[in-house]
Amino acid sequence: MPDTRYRRPSRLHRWAIAGWEHRGSRSRWLHSYRDATMPGASGRVLEIGIGNGRSIPYYGDITALVGLEPDARQIDYLRRRATAPFLVHIVAADAGRLPFRDGAFDTVVSALVQCTVPDLEATLAEVRRVLRPGGQFRFFEHVRGSGLEGTLHNALTPLWSRAPGLGCRLNRRIEDAIRSAGFRSVEIRHARLATLPAIIGVARL
Ligand SMILES: C[S@@+](CC[C@H](N)C(=O)[O-])C[C@H]1O[C@@H](n2cnc3c(N)ncnc32)[C@H](O)[C@@H]1O
Numbered sequence: 001m002p003d004t005r006y007r008r009p010s011r012l013h014r015w016a017i018a019g020w021e022h023r024g025s026r027s028r029w030l031h032s033y034r035d036a037t038m039p040g041a042s043g044r045v046l047e048i049g050i051g052n053g054r055s056i057p058y059y060g061d062i063t064a065l066v067g068l069e070p071d072a073r074q075i076d077y078l079r080r081r082a083t084a085p086f087l088v089h090i091v092a093a094d095a096g097r098l099p100f101r102d103g104a105f106d107t108v109v110s111a112l113v114q115c116t117v118p119d120l121e122a123t124l125a126e127v128r129r130v131l132r133p134g135g136q137f138r139f140f141e142h143v144r145g146s147g148l149e150g151t152l153h154n155a156l157t158p159l160w161s162r163a164p165g166l167g168c169r170l171n172r173r174i175e176d177a178i179r180s181a182g183f184r185s186v187e188i189r190h191a192r193l194a195t196l197p198a199i200i201g202v203a204r205l
Helices: 011-022 028-040 072-081 120-130 147-160 174-179
Strands: 044-048 064-068 087-091 105-111 131-142 185-193 196-204
Touching (some): 028 105, 028 196, 044 120, 105 120, 120 131, 120 174, 174 185
C-alpha cells in the first residue's frame, strides 16, 4: 500500500516556504488562476493544501471554508490571513487521509497541490469520498507537458522534486488522473503557468 503520509519539511524546505509567502504566492499569474477557480465554489468548501491562504479573498458567497494544510509554517501565515465574511476553519492534515465524513462538502478546491501529494490517486479518491453527490471539485494545477517538453519534465523531475521547494513533480499526469478518478463530468481548460503547462477545471460527482 502506498505511503500517503505528509513528511515534515527540512529547514531548507521551510526557507523555501518562506520564499513562497514573500514572492511566489503573490505572482500575477496566480491571480488569474485563482480568479477562475475560487469564485465558482459554493456551500461548504474544503481547500486542500491551502498554503498561506492567499486564495481566501477570491471566494464568493460560501457557507464555510475548511482550509487543510499539513505544514505548520504555512498555517502560521494562514492564521494571520484567515479573516473572511464566512467561517474559516483550519485543519492540519494530509490530503491523502482526509479527516472528514463521506459527502461532507459541496466543493473541494485544489491549487498547485496535486504535483506534491505523495499519492495522487489516493488523494483524488479522498476528494471524491468527501464530496456530496452533485458536488464539484475545482482545480488548477501544473501538469506534465507533451512531446519533447514531457521528456524534459521526466528528465528534470528526479532533481527538481528534491530541490528545496515543495517536493513538486513536474511530470505528473494530473489531467489523466482526474479524468480516471470516477467523476460524472470533467471540464478542463489548458493554459500556461509561467513556463509550465497547466490545467484549470471542474469535475462533478
Ligand atoms: C505550491 S503550494 C500551493 C499553496 C496554495 N494552494 C496556493 O495556491 O497558494 C502547495 C501546498 O500543498 C501543501 N501540501 C503538500 N503536501 C500535501 C499533502 N500531502 N496534503 C495536503 N497539502 C499538502 C503544501 O504544504 C503547500 O501549502
